[in-house]
Amino acid sequence: MAEDMKKVYARTKAVKESGNSFCPGCMHSTVHKLIGEAAEELGMLDKLVRVEGVGCCGLGQLYVTHDWLIAAHGRAGAVATGVKRSSPDSLVYTYQGDGDLAAIGLAETMSAANRGENITVIFVNNGIYGMTGGQMAPTTLIGMKATTAPAGRNAEEHGYPMHVSEILNQLTAPKMIVRTAVDTPQNVMKTRKYIKKAFQNQIEGKGYSIVEIVTSCPTNWGLGPIESLDFLREKMFAEYPLGEFRMND
Amino acid sequence: MAERVFMKGCEAIAEAATRAGCRFFAGYPITPQNEIPEYFARRMPEVGGTFVQGESEVASVNMLYGAVATGIRAMSSSSSCGISLYSEGVSYMAAARCPAVYVNVQRGGPGIGAIQPAQQDYLQATKASGNGGFKMIVLAPSTVQECVDMTYEAFDLAERDENPVLVLTDGVMGTMMEPVILPPMKSDAEVAEIRAKQAHRAVIGHAIGDQHTCEPGGIGDGWEKHNIETAAMYNTWDKDVRVEEFMMDDAEIVLAAYGISARISKVIVKELRKEGIKAGLIRPITVSPFPYDTFAKLDPAKVKGILDVEMSIPAQMRFDIDHAICGRIPVKECLRSGGQLLTNDQVMAGARELIKEVL
Ligand SMILES: Cc1ncc(C[n+]2csc(CCOP(=O)(O)OP(=O)(O)O)c2C)c(N)n1
Numbered sequence A: 001m002a003e004d005m006k007k008v009y010a011r012t013k014a015v016k017e018s019g020n021s022f023c024p025g026c027m028h029s030t031v032h033k034l035i036g037e038a039a040e041e042l043g044m045l046d047k048l049v050r051v052e053g054v055g056c057c058g059l060g061q062l063y064v065t066h067d068w069l070i071a072a073h074g075r076a077g078a079v080a081t082g083v084k085r086s087s088p089d090s091l092v093y094t095y096q097g098d099g100d101l102a103a104i105g106l107a108e109t110m111s112a113a114n115r116g117e118n119i120t121v122i123f124v125n126n127g128i129y130g131m132t133g134g135q136m137a138p139t140t141l142i143g144m145k146a147t148t149a150p151a152g153r154n155a156e157e158h159g160y161p162m163h164v165s166e167i168l169n170q171l172t173a174p175k176m177i178v179r180t181a182v183d184t185p186q187n188v189m190k191t192r193k194y195i196k197k198a199f200q201n202q203i204e205g206k207g208y209s210i211v212e213i214v215t216s217c218p219t220n221w222g223l224g225p226i227e228s229l230d231f232l233r234e235k236m237f238a239e240y241p242l243g244e245f246r247m248n249d
Numbered sequence B: 001m002a003e004r005v006f007m008k009g010c011e012a013i014a015e016a017a018t019r020a021g022c023r024f025f026a027g028y029p030i031t032p033q034n035e036i037p038e039y040f041a042r043r044m045p046e047v048g049g050t051f052v053q054g055e056s057e058v059a060s061v062n063m064l065y066g067a068v069a070t071g072i073r074a075m076s077s078s079s080s081c082g083i084s085l086y087s088e089g090v091s092y093m094a095a096a097r098c099p100a101v102y103v104n105v106q107r108g109g110p111g112i113g114a115i116q117p118a119q120q121d122y123l124q125a126t127k128a129s130g131n132g133g134f135k136m137i138v139l140a141p142s143t144v145q146e147c148v149d150m151t152y153e154a155f156d157l158a159e160r161d162e163n164p165v166l167v168l169t170d171g172v173m174g175t176m177m178e179p180v181i182l183p184p185m186k187s188d189a190e191v192a193e194i195r196a197k198q199a200h201r202a203v204i205g206h207a208i209g210d211q212h213t214c215e216p217g218g219i220g221d222g223w224e225k226h227n228i229e230t231a232a233m234y235n236t237w238d239k240d241v242r243v244e245e246f247m248m249d250d251a252e253i254v255l256a257a258y259g260i261s262a263r264i265s266k267v268i269v270k271e272l273r274k275e276g277i278k279a280g281l282i283r284p285i286t287v288s289p290f291p292y293d294t295f296a297k298l299d300p301a302k303v304k305g306i307l308d309v310e311m312s313i314p315a316q317m318r319f320d321i322d323h324a325i326c327g328r329i330p331v332k333e334c335l336r337s338g339g340q341l342l343t344n345d346q347v348m349a350g351a352r353e354l355i356k357e358v359l
């Protein structure tokens, strides 16, 4: 490297250089990168504990270099409670999909938030069950096809898409609730900032923070990466508007 | 130092765990074990530990899983229909080699059953406490003193094997008061030392290159290795079999019972002896591993009949007795369930019927 050049960007050490096994165009890998960068910027990589949900997030276990444990499907909120309460110096985050966090794990999600557990929740909302092959999630849009709703979700039979951040915003204890995305460089920067802030809240003992990230699932949406981005922006953001529901400053 | 006090079973269990260095408890209210979480709620803050009332048994057992993964000594308790909800978490902990301790203060079942004492969860406790065919050491106390001693020891056994341990008791013992000698309170230094010994598996955050993980399963085809390793560990448990053989030397009539039923049965054995009947008792103390050899070695030329005494209808421990006896000696049952306690009179009547048939 020439003497007048300096390194301004490096790959986060939180993930392996060998790469990941997410599908092409999947946004899980970007989110992993941002988690690593946020923890690194805070000098907390060696304290980072990932409580992993069950779903495509599970592919992350082969990818990350920091400590992790796998919760049963939906139970990450409870498992993280046990970890954080027993090891308060650890920087504990859950990494969960919408089926994990909002269907099978709804009780654990709501209750951890309601207790104001001092943890960080990374919620990847792609509107579908990715890992198991495209079944309907609580967050699936009206009209959106899923393998278990082949004619598309309809409100009469399936109810309406669930807005997790808005629901959690009814609770008093949570300190930070934001919904964000990683579809543009601006949104990527913003999401990194949010994750860092959520980690900071935890380090300062402020309590529960959730970062909901609305993402695509090209594979199970049956769309190419570019069309997935269009769908994400036109349909998903319309149902799940990005924004800060609560920021504890 | 050892201390003699008068205590309720549930509270004695909680105090014994605290003295053993347990510093985390999560649980959900259910009769007849509420005194355990209530005791922990008072006791944990005094020793710098954590008590969490989970939103369900599902959450509580998963909190336990998270806590144990950090290397701390942690415990939970529930009863019967609550224990059904533990299946998932216990299976995960068995898979992830987490040395958790939990207690089942049994009540009537199946379903919500009855809040009164029973021994209705024997097969679930000893054979399949969750999916996946894992095994656990299951300790079955029959006095409050044993509740204390076994809870205290359960943490050592769990950590030795990196496997969950279950203390299987019932609503009689949980709510009954007895004088007990409490084991010594481990000092803060000892508790820290115990935790330090778990550092190799503690998921608490480490430098890159020193990654710690807690894996209840594997991606790909790597999981059979786990099954082979745990099976090898289960095979070392012959040495851990514990059984009380009471007046068995010349016994012709054998009562077989664990936990509270064994206590009642012992009284009957003594009564029968007064009448000159050669009765004895076999009391499994570990119901898993089960003392199969103790039953297998019974000589049909000497032992004329076995009375399986349980607070469960249908009988459940009978399954293990039959497995060891293989029809060589007649086995009869003396059972109550659904919250109806066995009485001395009933066990005596059951024994007399057996005697009439076989002696
Ligand atoms: C108790 C239990 N039920 C069902 C499953 C099967 N399962 C694995 S992943 C998954 C869906 C995950 O979907 P989501 O949380 O939306 O995450 P994604 O894969 O989309 O990232 C299901 C149902 C399981 N592992 N455990």
Ligand code: SF4
Pocket: A021, A022, A023, A025, A026, A027, A028, A056, A126, A130, A131, A216, A217, A218, A219, A220
């Ligand atoms: S199935 Fe969907 S969520 Fe899962 S890795 Fe592929 S694109 Fe990503």
